[in-house]
Amino acid sequence: MSTQIEQETETEESADESVTEPPVESPGDRRRQQKRERASRLDEQRRVEEEVSEDEETVSLKIFRYDPEVEGKEEPRFDDFTVPFHKGMTVLDALIYARDHYDSSLTFRHSCRQAVCGSDALFINGRQRLACKTQIGDLDSGTVRIEPLPHQAVVKDLVVDMEHFYDQMEAVEPYFDADDLPDDELEEQYQSRENREKVKMSTRCIWCGACTSSCNIAAGDNEYLGPAAINKAYRFAMDEREGEQRKQDRLRIVEQEHGVWRCQTQFSCTEVCPKDIPLTEHIQELKREAIKNNLKFW
Template sequence: MEVRVRVFRFNPEIDRRPRYDVFTVEAEPMDRVLDLLEYIRGDIDGTLSFRRSCGHGICGSDAMRINGRNMLACKALVKNFETNEITVEPLLGLRVLKDLIVDMEPFFEHYRSVLPYLINDEPLPEDGRERLQSPAERERFDDTTKCILCAACTTSCPSFWADGHYVGPAAIVNAHRFIFDSRDRAAAQRLEILNQQMGVWRCRTAFNCTEACPREIKVTQAIAEVKRAIQTGRLD
C-alpha cells in the first residue's frame, strides 16, 4: 500500500519557520512508522533527523506526535491508522532542536527534582544478603517501575503545555515508584516536593497521560495515589 507521510521539518540553522514535507512511500500494513522514517532518511532525504534506538518500545527514544497523538514511532503500526496519510510531528511543550528532535533537558530536570533513587540509610542486613520485601509489597509499585522516560505523558499534558515549570506526569510516576517502595525511607521528602505549587496539584486529571503512555502505566491513578498520600499522610 501507498502511504503519504507528512513530516514536520525545522532546521534552526537555516529555517525561520517550520514546514511540512510530504513523502509518498510503499508500506506493508505491519510496518512501523519508524520503518517509514528510516526509509525516508536512508533513501529519500538524509537531512531528516529523529531519535531512535531499540525499535521495539523499550528504550523510549522515538516518542513523537503521530496523527495528533503521542506515541512511540516503533510501536505505531501502519495498519492501526484508519487513513493512508500519516502526519509526524515533534512532541509538544519542549523546544524543537531539529525536525522531530526536541530538547529533553527540561524533562530530565523535572525527573531529577523528585529524588528518583532509593533512599535508605539504615544498615544493610547483617548477613550481607538482600533486604526482604514481600511479593505484595513489591506489587504495590510495580506499575510505575515500567516507565521508560520517553516523555509521551508529560508532553501530552495540558497543564504542562500551559506551564513548563509543572513537574509533569513522568516525574510524578518516578516519585511514585519510590514513595510506595517498602524499602525506601524518603517518601515524606518527595511528597513535600510534590505538594509545592508546581507539583501534583497542577494535574487536572485530563487523562491524556494515561492514554499516551506506551507502557500502559496507569499514570493518572499513580498521580491520584500521590495526591491522596499528601492529603492523608498515609502510604497504603
C-alpha cells in the first residue's frame, strides 16, 4: 500500500523560485533575511493567539494511521490529536507528546532530535520535511497534517519501508576506493581546500529519503537511482583523492539507463533537502562530466 492516493501535489510550487534566486547574497544575508521573515510571521502569530483566548494554547494534528494486523487500522485513516503548544515546539515534539499522553501505539521513527540521524523525514502539510527541525510556529495552516513519505510502502502509521532507498544508495558503490594510497600507514592523502569545498555539501547527506520521495521521476521509475544515490556518486566522483580510473567507473554507473539522464531538473529534491544540498546541480554536473568523458574517448 502507498500513500500516493493521499498525496496533495504541492511539492512543485516553488521550483521556479529556486532557479531564479539571485546568487549574489551571502549565506549570512540569507539567514538574516529568513530570520526577519520568521520574526514577522511570529509576531503575526502572536497577535492571532492573543485574540483567540487566554486558555492553554494548543495545536491540532491530523495523523495518518495504518497497521496491517490491527483491527480497525487495516484501512488507512487519519486520527486527530490536540496537544498543548509551546514556543519552539517542533512537529516531532508534538508527535512524542501525542504518543506518550494519548496513544502509545502511534508509530514513527526518530532518534537524535537534531536533524542528523535522518530518521524522521515525513510528509508534513504536503511537503517532505524532518519532523525534528520543523517548528510548528513556522507552518502556515492551523492543523498540522502528518503523513508518511509518499512513494514508499507504508509499514505502519508514519513508518515507511526504506529498503529500496538503501538498495539504491548502495547501487552506486558508495564507498571511498582510491586508485593509490600512500605506502606509509601514517601518511595522509592530500586534498586541496578547493576540492574539499567542492564535495562538502554532497557529504552532508543524512539518508533521510526526503529528496527521493519528492521526485516525480523516482515515483514513476522504480529503477531510477534517485537524487540521494546520485549525490552520493557525485561525492566520490568529484573527490580528487580517488583518482582518474575510479572516476571513470563511477561515471559509468551514473550514466546507465536509470541514472543521471532521467533527471528532468524539476528541483523538487533540492527544494525539500533538509541539509540544503544542491542535488539538482550535482546531477547536472555529473551529466556534464559524463558528456566530457565520452567526448574524450571519441
